[in-house]
Amino acid sequence: MAESPVALLVVLRYIHVLAAALWVGGGIVVLAAAAVANMTPLTGTSSALLARTVGRLVGTGFAVFVVTGVLLTFNRLAEQSIDAAYVAVLVSKLLLALAMFRLAVPGRRPAATKAATPDPRPWWQSRTALIVGLGLAIYLLSLILNEMAELSFRSVG
Numbered sequence: 001m002a003e004s005p006v007a008l009l010v011v012l013r014y015i016h017v018l019a020a021a022l023w024v025g026g027g028i029v030v031l032a033a034a035a036v037a038n039m040t041p042l043t044g045t046s047s048a049l050l051a052r053t054v055g056r057l058v059g060t061g062f063a064v065f066v067v068t069g070v071l072l073t074f075n076r077l078a079e080q081s082i083d084a085a086y087v088a089v090l091v092s093k094l095l096l097a098l099a100m101f102r103l104a105v106p107g108r109r110p111a112a113t114k115a116a117t118p119d120p121r122p123w124w125q126s127r128t129a130l131i132v133g134l135g136l137a138i139y140l141l142s143l144i145l146n147e148m149a150e151l152s153f154r155s156v157g
């Protein structure tokens with residue numbers, strides 16, 4: 001992949017970063033809706049609509065991250081200058097991403113049971129808050145990866 005056309009890499013990065021922005025941004029919107037719902041509970045239709053939208057966001061985001069992320073990884077690892085520190089940060093990012101996706105996938109409890117037992121915790125201690133926190137940490141690690149790659153190219157060239 002080292003000689004891949006620049007345009008293809010730009011498209012991959014564009015899709016990956018757009019998915020990251022939608023994922024973290026969408027999570028913040030869900031968190032804000034949960035905070036408001038603490039004061040004014042959402043009606044049945046609003047909460048069903050929100051749950052469906054989030055479900056789609058999770059499914060699509062996961063597929064997009066895996067496909068574009070794997071291709072970006074191959075592209076980076078094909079570079080001679082990439083060192084062990086870069087790989088260590090990348091592995092940490094992947095572990096955090098796996099933990100985040102695991103949390104984002106709804107559990108095995110039937111939907112009816114979930115609706116009947118609302119989460120008693122405040123919104124900032126919720127599963128969504130944890131997912132958003134992990135997303136922000138992953139975002140930061142990605143920027144660090146980018147800087148590490150840039151530095152390694154400069155030190156070689």
Ligand code: HEM
Binds near residue numbers: 065139
């Ligand atoms: C299967 C999971 C994923 C893989 C394999 C993956 C892999 C990668 C790789 C290799 C890069 C290039 C880093 C570099 O410039 O050297 C990258 C960039 C990036 N990733 Fe991921 N990623 C994954 C999931 C995520 C997730 C879940 C987020 C955010 C929530 C994310 C956010 C970003 C961002 C913002 C960049 C661009 C950094 C920049 O160039 O400024 N990634 N990813």
